Amino acid sequence: MDQKRSTGSWASDGAAPASRDDAALVDASLNGTQKSSPRDRKPCACWTHELDDFLRQSAKSHRDHERYSIETIRNDHPGIPKSLIWERIVYLGLTERTRPPYDSHEWTEVEDAILIAEYGKGRDGARSATRKILALHPDWTHDAVAWRAQALEVTNHRAGPTRRWNQRLDEALRELADCNLDTIARRLGRSPKAILARIRRLGFDATFFGGQKSKDLVRYLNVSEAQIKSWVRLGWLRRKSRRITDDSLAAFCREHSELIPFDSLTVEAQAWVRSLGYPKKTGAG
Helix, strand or coil: CCCCCCCCCCCCCCCCCCCHHHHHHHHHHHCCCCCCCHHHCCHHHHCCHHHHHHHHHHHHHCCCHHHHHHHHHHHHCCCCCHHHHHHHHHHCCCCCCCCCCCCCCCCCHHHHHHHHHHHCCHHHHHHHHHHHHHHHCCCCCHHHHHHHHHHCCCCCCCCCCCCCCCHHHHHHHHHCCCCCHHHHHHHHCCCHHHHHHHHHHCCCCHHHCCCECHHHHHHHHCCCHHHHHHHHHCCCCCEECCEECHHHHHHHHHHCHHHCCHHHCCHHHHHHHHHHCCCCCCCCC
8 A cells, every 4th residue: 555645735624734844744654663752743744635535444344344454554664553553443333343353363153153053142142152163272361262253243233223122112111011931031132130120110010921821941940741730730830822820820939939959940940939929948849
């Protein structure tokens, strides 16, 4: 990338030098002979419109254009620091990323396969993939792994526009009352754990869900389907529209808590049965 000396007036975006002296300063900076940091001087004394044009063209033609631009400019003009190039990319609005690319590593099909298989599967998947890659390369950083995942487009994507709950999502959650937990989680693009936490935050309990399918209770209570059918025959659980009613399930949790293998349940399931009336001080049956 050969740079032409510019002697035009100062540009509104601070990209071109204003005088012959400024142009000489640009040459000194680009050739690596300027000893003071470009940050110590006006930004336009270290940058030209031609470099801006290169950044824009790179953004259009390269998927990982941030890295490509920085490496190319640094290779041709060692006097321009990486930080200045990154700041210019951000200033021009050419990236949505919040941090510059990590130092280049030699990625192989092995590391990429780990990211593709695991990274996009929630936080646990991202942590697992990161641990495996850092075990292979102890000198690499978490940021390096995260940047590579972004480049491969395997980062987590959620159905909602943001991770935070807002009024619109709360209203959507309320409209799904009487649906089972998995259905609500799937429709809102949230984990069952997040749904349970939110309904508690909004002042609801497990009766928010409109009854339960037998197969759901098998999973939540860690019991067999035969046990569920037996409890129905005994009248401890009642069905309505082919679903176990919330009232009968709550009564079962209060009156037959010894039949629930509480200690074997997940943390979320334990919180759920407690909200139904399972005695807090009672041990597992």
